[in-house]
Every structure is written in structure tokens, then in C-alpha cells.
Amino acid sequence: MEAHVKLNALIPSPFPLARIPAFHLKRSPSPALSCLRKKDEFNESLGAPSQFKLESQDYPANLQNSFMSSNVGPASNGDIWKLFNEAQQNILHLNEQRMIAFEELKKMKGEKQVLLNKIEQLEAERHDNFAKDKVSVLWKWLLRIDSMVLKNMITISEATELRTLVIDSNTGIADIVTDVTSRTDQALLSDLRDLYAARRKNALHIIHICTEMEPVVCIGSLASYVTGLSRALQKKGNLVEVILPKYTCMELSEVQGLKETEADFYSYFDGEYHANRISTGVVCGVGVTFIQPVKYSSFFDRERIYGYADDFERFSYFSRASLDYILKSGKRPDVLHIHNWETAIVGPLFWDIFVNQGLERTRIMLTCHTFDSQCHTQPEKLAMCGLDPSRLHRPDRLQHNTKMHVVDVLKGGVVYSNKVAVISSFDLKSKRSGRDLESTLSIYTDKLFIAPCGFDDSLWDPSKDKFLPVTYTADNLEGKAVCKITLQQRLGLSEHASTPTIGCIFSDLPDHDVESLQAFIWIASRRGCQLIIMTDNKASNVNRLLESLKEFKDPNVRIVDKYDEAFSHLVFAGSDVVLCSSFDDPVLQVPLKAIKYGAAPIAITMSASRTRNLADNEFGSTKYSQYVCTTFANMSLNQALDELQHNPVQWNHMIMDAMRKDFSWNGECCDLHISAYTSLKNL
Numbered sequence: 001m002e003a004h005v006k007l008n009a010l011i012p013s014p015f016p017l018a019r020i021p022a023f024h025l026k027r028s029p030s031p032a033l034s035c036l037r038k039k040d041e042f043n044e045s046l047g048a049p050s051q052f053k054l055e056s057q058d059y060p061a062n063l064q065n066s067f068m069s070s071n072v073g074p075a076s077n078g079d080i081w082k083l084f085n086e087a088q089q090n091i092l093h094l095n096e097q098r099m100i101a102f103e104e105l106k107k108m109k110g111e112k113q114v115l116l117n118k119i120e121q122l123e124a125e126r127h128d129n130f131a132k133d134k135v136s137v138l139w140k141w142l143l144r145i146d147s148m149v150l151k152n153m154i155t156i157s158e159a160t161e162l163r164t165l166v167i168d169s170n171t172g173i174a175d176i177v178t179d180v181t182s183r184t185d186q187a188l189l190s191d192l193r194d195l196y197a198a199r200r201k202n203a204l205h206i207i208h209i210c211t212e213m214e215p216v217v218c219i220g221s222l223a224s225y226v227t228g229l230s231r232a233l234q235k236k237g238n239l240v241e242v243i244l245p246k247y248t249c250m251e252l253s254e255v256q257g258l259k260e261t262e263a264d265f266y267s268y269f270d271g272e273y274h275a276n277r278i279s280t281g282v283v284c285g286v287g288v289t290f291i292q293p294v295k296y297s298s299f300f301d302r303e304r305i306y307g308y309a310d311d312f313e314r315f316s317y318f319s320r321a322s323l324d325y326i327l328k329s330g331k332r333p334d335v336l337h338i339h340n341w342e343t344a345i346v347g348p349l350f351w352d353i354f355v356n357q358g359l360e361r362t363r364i365m366l367t368c369h370t371f372d373s374q375c376h377t378q379p380e381k382l383a384m385c386g387l388d389p390s391r392l393h394r395p396d397r398l399q400h401n402t403k404m405h406v407v408d409v410l411k412g413g414v415v416y417s418n419k420v421a422v423i424s425s426f427d428l429k430s431k432r433s434g435r436d437l438e439s440t441l442s443i444y445t446d447k448l449f450i451a452p453c454g455f456d457d458s459l460w461d462p463s464k465d466k467f468l469p470v471t472y473t474a475d476n477l478e479g480k481a482v483c484k485i486t487l488q489q490r491l492g493l494s495e496h497a498s499t500p501t502i503g504c505i506f507s508d509l510p511d512h513d514v515e516s517l518q519a520f521i522w523i524a525s526r527r528g529c530q531l532i533i534m535t536d537n538k539a540s541n542v543n544r545l546l547e548s549l550k551e552f553k554d555p556n557v558r559i560v561d562k563y564d565e566a567f568s569h570l571v572f573a574g575s576d577v578v579l580c581s582s583f584d585d586p587v588l589q590v591p592l593k594a595i596k597y598g599a600a601p602i603a604i605t606m607s608a609s610r611t612r613n614l615a616d617n618e619f620g621s622t623k624y625s626q627y628v629c630t631t632f633a634n635m636s637l638n639q640a641l642d643e644l645q646h647n648p649v650q651w652n653h654m655i656m657d658a659m660r661k662d663f664s665w666n667g668e669c670c671d672l673h674i675s676a677y678t679s680l681k682n683l
Contacts, residue, residue: 135234136256139287140180141166141188142241143280146289146329147261148185150278156330156358162192163331167203167239181257204238204677206230207333209322211305211315211342213242216283217250219305221453221586222339222369225423228454228665229673230286235666236674243322245300245314246279246290255281255288267324269296269317270384276321291321306342312377312409313384315342320385322346323354332361334681339367341375344413348387348398351416363680366417367451369586371437374410376400382407401436411440418683419676420444421451424584424625451672452622453586454665455593460569462597462659467569472598474659477652480573480598487574490567491558493530500529500641503575503599505568505590507535513581514541516604520579521549521557523637530556532571536563572597577640579604583628591628595658600640601632623668627661 142163149159180188208230212223230240244250252258258281266273279290293299299314308314319338323346326333338346347364355362379393389407392398398412414420414437441448462480463473469486472479481497488495502524509517524531533549535542549559560567572578578594582603585591591601631654643651662668 135285136282137180138166139282139285140257141192142239142287143259143289144180144185144188145192146280146331148189149329150261150265151185153185153189159330160332163205165192165195167205204233204335204674204681205331205333206233206238206240206335206337206677207326207331208240208242208337208339209319209343209346210242210337210339211245211318213244213283213288215251215254216288217244217247217305220369221423224456224589225367225369225453225586226339227284227286228456229669231284232454232665232670233673234285236670238674241287241289242283243289243291243325245318246292247305248301249303249305255283257281264294265325265328267317267321268386269320276325278325289325291318291325293317293321311342312375312381316345316381316385319343319346320349323349327354327357327359332359334361335363335365335677337365337367338413338417340369341373341410341413344375344410345385345387347413347416348382348392349385352388352391353386361681363418363683364416365419365421365676365680366413367421367423368410368414369423371410374408374437376403376406376408378405379407401439403436408436411437414440414444418447418680420448421673421676422448423451423453423586449672449676450622450625452624452663452669453589453592454663454667454669455589455596457596457662457664457666460593460596460664462573465569465573467566468573472573474598474656477598477656483570483573484575487532487570488530490570491532493556493558498645500527500577500644501575502529502531502577502579502637503571503594504531504533504579505535505563505571505588506581507563507588509542509545509581511541513605514545517545517579518548520604520637521552525552525554525556527638527641528556529641530558532558532560532575534560534563534568534571536561569597572599575599576644577602577637579637581605583625583633591632592624592663595661595663598655598659600635600655600658601628602635602637602640603633622672624661624663627658631658 145154145159145162145166148154149156154162208226210222210226211217212219212226214223214227217223226242230242233240258279260277260279264275264277266275268274274296275294277292277294279292281288281290296317299310299317302308319342322343326336336346336350338344344366347366350359350362350364379389379398382389382392382398392412393407395401397415398407398409400406400408400411462468463471465471468479468483470479470482472483484497484501485495487493487501493501504517521531531554533546535546546559546561549557572593575594575597576599578590578599578601580590580594580601580603582605583591583601591603594601643654
């Protein structure tokens with residue numbers, strides 16, 4: 001008997017059976033089904049897809065009844081419905097698995113991105129650390145070469161050639177072997193000899209012989225000058241090293257890889273050769289050698305660095321020992337850079353004793369940070385370090401210009417140096433007056449030049465300052481407004497962006513500057529400005545000023561009586577105007593930092609005669625002095641406040657232009673020194 005199943009419509013493909021709601025599958029009357037095939041053909045086709053036509057238009061509600069009421073036997077109808085349910089469940093299960101797989105894939109993609117970001121971060125950190133470590137590795141190589149010379153493992157001439165190999169950046173020796181500390185001298189020497197193939201490049205080799213270096217021993221501006229200039233010179237491919245006395249009071253924890261060598265060297269003093277011990281390490285990426293006398297150990301085992309009756313003996317010993325060490329270690333620097341009177345005696349020592357002992361190509365440069373201290377002593381004391389008093393106690397050499405019975409050590413440095421750098425051009429004539437060097441400096445004008453102090457833009461840069469709540473640049477000052485509000489909040493001042501904020505940071509103030517500052521405070525108070533004063537000086541005149549301010553009881557005045565390095569960054573960033581004792585501030589460098597952070601520096605004492613001297617003297621001028629002279633030197637506090645309040649567009653233009661100037665160590669300061677060093681090398 002033939003059974004016919006007749007379906008009038010195809011089951012639409014967008015709606016598979018697995019998605020048919022359960023309430024559509026209930027029994028209901030169904031039209032007769034007619035089979036389009038014979039019975040055997042129908043039975044054979046149960047395992048494969050077939051096409052049906054559904055007469056009823058009530059799909060899918062009548063679908064179950066269509067099967068159950070067909071002429072197919074009960075067993076066949078039940079099998080079909082069972083298969084239908086199984087198919088529905090399988091499809092639902094497959095959909096669930098597909099969704100689970102999709103979520104797992106999404107999760108894996110997210111984890112993959114996190115891993116990629118972490119890899120990029122680690123790679124960036126590795127690159128940064130490598131750049132920092134590379135300089136340290138370089139110095140480890142150089143200091144090990146020094147040790148090899150002192151141990152007589154290599155000759156002086158070979159040491160010179162090996163240093164050339166290390167200095168040559170094209171050789172890449174710091175990349176080849178980084179584990180210098182744990183390897184023996186013999187192993188390192190073997191590597192050096194194997195790698196010796198490079199020729200000396202045109203890099204400068206400068207050795208500072210000095211008494212201060214930041215951060216290990218800091219008294220005045222010399223410390224930051226030596227460190228800042230040395231780092232800037234090395235960034236431009238030069239080799240710089242520093243020789244210091246080993247003071248017991250210095251911060252040796254700041255020295256990386258500090259190591260005391262087992263080899264001693266001897267230096268001449270007071271008729272004999274005396275043993276010295278050296279320690280080597282790296283400070284701010286610069287190789288440093290510390291010299292410690294054995295017999296005269298008390299020279300540098302004191303509470304202070306300067307200010308003792310035997311200062312000449314102390315520093316002349318160190319100067320002579322530094323030259324003996326350079327000769328013993330086989331160093332052949334292009335320039336020996338000496339500083340102030342403390343190492344000025346290196347000049348006469350070099351030209352009278354050392355120049356013909358393999359240092360014929362070396363030249364001497366002296367930096368005068370101040371003319372206030374020159375060291376006048378008896379001529380016979382020159383013999384203690386090996387000099388001949390009868391040859392040097394002459395008007396054209398070391399004899400004092402007015403006190404004929406003594407020698408002037410700083411004068412000797414000026415006479416015996418090939419170049420003399422005078423730090424800062426500000427009010428230079430007044431610095432020289434009464435110091436008895438006027439005639440000497442006039443004679444040697446051709447070798448004098450002005451060098452400005454720079455500042456460390458790796459620490460002082462508002463575009464990357466970690467101490468600021470928001471960074472900012474000269475092209476976008478929005479962050480400076482946020483810093484101003486933050487400063488006001490920290491100090492409990494009213495939070496008004498339009499209120500002028502004046503910062504004042506100083507370490508010392510003469511009596512006349514204290515009086516001037518009081519006048520500025522009255523101006524700021526009368527005009528409704530907010531004033532922040534930060535100082536840690538305990539001088540009596542400063543204490544009187546602070547006490548008077550407390551009695552002043554102005555709600556817009558805040559006093560921070562302890563210098564806070566981190567907070568000072570916010571003071572510069574949040575101030576519109578910064579008061580400074582002068583534009584010549586080599587210690588705190590307030591004017592330089594104010595300019596960089598978008599604040600106008602205003603000097604609290606400035607006369608017309610001093611203003612004219614800022615950018616005009618017989619030794620030349622600097623870009624910094626010229627810029628400050630034309631932009632800020634003639635601006636009073638009242639004028640600055642008027643411009644700030646009534647001409648904000650013009651004010652912002654001036655501030656942004658100032659911020660774009662590069663007065664860091666890497667800028668004009670470094671360029672001027674490289675020019676001076678190069679001219680000496682070519683003599």
C-alpha cells in the first residue's frame with residue numbers, strides 16, 4: 001500500500017527546527033499527508049534529508065500532527081519525532097558549544113593583547129636600562145684598565161691604546177662583554193687585545209681635577225657644574241672622568257661599584273714620595289677616582305671641606321697626587337680641567353714638572369666660579385709639592401699683584417692655563433673689583449671666555465616632571481593651570497586661576513636683599529597676589545624676615561621654612577612670577593628653572609648700571625645673558641603683574657618663547673666648552 005505525504009511548502013532555511021519554540025510543537029488537527037514516493041523509498045530515505053511540501057499554512061504549529069496523523073505506521077511516526085527531538089537537542093548543544101568557543105576565543109584574544117602589551121613594556125624597559133647600563137659598563141672597562149696598569153700587567157703605552165679601543169663607540173665593546181666585575185683581569189685583558197682593531201676617533205678626553213662633585217660632595221656651584229657638564233659632554237660622544245679627594249664625610253652610597261684597588265701609587269710632597277690609595281666608581285654615569293693619602297690621611301678626614309689653616313697644604317697635596325696618578329696610570333687626556341684656587345696649582349705643576357713625561361699633547365683649562373677666594377700663602381710653601389719658589393715668586397707668575405711678599409695661587413692658575421672660563425657674565429666687573437686680579441685678567445683677556453651655568457633638564461622639565469600632577473609643554477600650557485590649582489590647594493590658598501601667584505625660593509640673602517624683598521612683599525600684598533616663600537637658611541637676617549612675615553598676617557602669604565626639592569617643582573610650575581635674588585644664581589639656579597617652567601624671573605635688586613653689564617663686557621656674553629637682559633632684566637614686579645592681568649595673550653607668548661629656550665647643560669654651556677676644548681686640542 002502506497003502512502004503519500006504531501007507538503008505544500010518547504011521549511012524555510014532561516015528558521016531551523018532547533019529554533020522552533022516548544023509551544024509550536026503541540027498536537028493539532030492536520031490535513032492528510034500524501035507521500036511523493038513509494039513506501040520502500042520513504043523508509044530508505046529516513047537517514048537522509050528530504051524535501052516536503054506542507055499543505056497547511058499554520059507552520060510550524062501543525063508540524064507534529066502532520067507527522068502523527070500520516071498514513072505511516074505508529075512506529076515510523078514515533079521514530080521520526082524522536083529523530084526530530086534529537087536533532088533539535090543536538091543543534092541546541094552545538095549552539096551552546098559555539099557560544100562557549102566564541103567566548104573562549106574572545107578571552108584568548110584579550111590575554112594575547114595583554115601579553116603583547118607586557119612584552120612591549122618589558123622591551124622598552126630593557127632598552128632604557130641598557131642605555132643606562134652601557135655607560136656604567138664602559139667605565140668598568142676603563143677602571144679595570146687603570147688597575148691593570150697599577151699592577152704592571154700592561155705598559156703605559158698599551159693602556160693608552162686599550163682606552164682608545166674602549167672609548168671608540170664604533171667598537172661596541174660595552175655591548176660585547178657586560179659582565180666585567182666577575183671576570184678576572186687576565187680574561188678581560190685577553191678580550192681587549194683580541195678586540196683591538198679600531199682607530200682612535202675624534203672624541204675629547206677630559207679629566208676634571210676638582211674638590212666637589214654632585215651628589216657625593218656638594219658645597220657650592222662647583223659640584224653641579226662638574227656633574228652636569230661631564231654628563232652633557234659624554235652624551236655627545238666624549239670621554240670625561242673626575243678625580244676627587246676621598247673625604248670621610250662624602251656620600252659614598254651615591255657611588256656605583258665603588259672599589260678600592262690593592263695597588264698603591266706614590267706622589268711627591270714635602271721632600272718625599274708618599275703612598276696613596278685609590279678608590280674607583282661611577283657617579284651619574286661618569287667614572288670617578290678618589291685619592292686617599294696614607295701618611296697624610298688627616299688632610300681629608302675632617303668635618304668640613306674648606307676653611308682650615310692648612311688648606312693650601314691639603315689641596316696642593318691632592319693636586320700633585322692627581323698628576324702623579326695620571327702619569328702612573330698612563331692616561332693621556334686632551335685637557336686637564338681644573339677649578340678655582342684649590343686645584344689651580346695644577347697649572348704650574350704641569351708645565352714645570354709633568355709636561356715632558358708623556359703629556360706633551362695635554363692642555364690645561366681653569367674654571368673660576370668665584371674670585372672671592374684666591375689663597376695667598378708664603379712662597380716657600382710651593383716647594384712642598386715640588387715647585388721652585390724662586391722661579392714662581394715673580395710678578396709675571398704667582399707673585400701677588402699688591403702684596404709682594406706672598407703668592408696668589410689663583411693668579412698662578414690663570415697664568416699657567418691655556419684657557420680660563422669665568423662662570424656667568426652677570427655683573428662680572430663687580431665680582432672682580434678688589435680681588436687684585438684686575439691687571440692679570442686684563443693681560444690674559446685673549447684666553448678668557450664666559451661660560452653660563454646650565455641645569456639638569458632630566459630632572460627639571462615640566463613635560464616629564466614626575467613631581468607634577470600634570471605635565472605640560474610650551475605648546476600646551478593647560479597643565480600649568482592645573483599645577484597652579486594644586487599648589488593653591490596644598491597651601492590652603494583660594495583656588496582662583498586669575499589670582500597672580502608669586503613664588504620665591506632662596507638659600508641666602510644679604511641684608512640689602514632682605515630689605516628689597518620686604519618691599520616686594522608689600523607690593524604683592526597690595527595687589528592681592530598670592531605669595532609663597534621657601535627657604536632653609538637660618539641666617540639671622542632671614543629669621544627676622546620670616547618673623548616679620550608671620551606678624552604680617554596676610555592670608556595670601558605662605559612660608560615654607562624648609563627647602564623641599566619635590567615641592568619646589570610644584571612652586572615653579574604653579575607660579576606666574578618667581579622672585580630671585582639675582583639672575584646669577586649658580587646654586588639653586590632659580591632664574592633658569594623659572595624660565596623652563598613658564599614663570600617670569602624677577603630680580604629683587606637690579607640697578608641700571610648692573611643691567612648694562614649683564615650682556616656687555618670685554619670677555620663677551622652668552623645667549624642666556626643676552627636673552628634675560630632684553631626680556632626680564634628691566635621688568636619690575638608691578639610691570640610683570642600689569643602684563644599678566646591686562647595683556648594675557650602677549651604674556652603667554654613671552655612665556656612660551658622663554659620655555660622653548662635650551663639653557664640646560666646640554667645646550668649653550670656644553671657647546672661653549674666643547675669649542676674651548678677643541679681649540680686647546682688643536683694648539
